[in-house]
Amino acid sequence: MHSRTLLARIERAEQFTKMKTNFSPDCICWPDNEYPFFGFDIEREIASRVKCSVHGERTTMIFQRLYLPAWRRERESIRRSRLSPQYQKAWNASFPPALWPAEEDPGGDGEIFLRLKDGTRLLACGPTLAGPGQAGRMGGQI
Numbered sequence: 710m711h712s713r714t715l716l717a718r719i720e721r722a723e724q725f726t727k728m729k730t731n732f733s734p735d736c737i738c739w740p741d742n743e744y745p746f747f748g749f750d751i752e753r754e755i756a757s758r759v760k761c762s763v764h765g766e767r768t769t770m771i772f773q774r775l776y777l778p779a780w781r782r783e784r785e786s787i788r789r790s791r792l793s794p795q796y797q798k799a800w801n802a803s804f805p806p807a808l809w810p811a812e813e814d815p816g817g818d819g820e821i822f823l824r825l826k827d828g829t830r831l832l833a834c835g836p837t838l839a840g841p842g843q844a845g846r847m848g849g850q851i
Contacts, residue, residue, distance in 0.1 A: 736763045737802035740795045748782035749833040751823065756803040767799070779813070786810060 738761050739745050747753040761767050789800060804810075811823035811831070820835035 733763055736795075737761050737799050738764055738767045738795075739799045740793055743792050743796045745796075745800070746785055746788070748777060748785060749821075749823070751831055751833045752804070759803045782813075 737759070745753075745756060747756065756767075759767065789796070808825045808827055808829075811825050813833070814822040814824045814830065816822050816835070818836060821833045822830045823833045824830050
């Protein structure tokens with residue numbers, strides 16, 4: 710009798726775990742409760758171009774910011790290492806460890822480039838408004 714109730718409890722626990730897990734092994738979607746953080750708009754653009762083989766479009770939070778300090782971008786790798794395995798899988802699908810993390814490479818005229826591990830340089834930030842008294846805004850191209 711005891712073994713029968715134990716088996717029933719194990720089966721219920723397995724069913725509960727399956728219901729609780731929204732992600733299949735092939736899914737590279739971001740978890741609903743862990744929003745991706747991007748230091749530059751170009752990173753958001755790169756991540757948005759990667760599609761999940763199970764669900765297609767991956768959901769991401771899109772917001773505009775005027776300024777993000779360098780220390781916050783540097784600390785992000787520490788925060789990211791503490792997040793769920795699903796978040797890690799989604800991040801690595803967008804930014805393969807063979808190429809990322811990129812190093813910030815300041816250019817002239819307030820530009821910031823991201824230098825990938827293979828030497829590729831991506832424009833991450835630079836002034837796009839030309840004129841006296843106008844501040845630059847985030848811009849980028851892949």
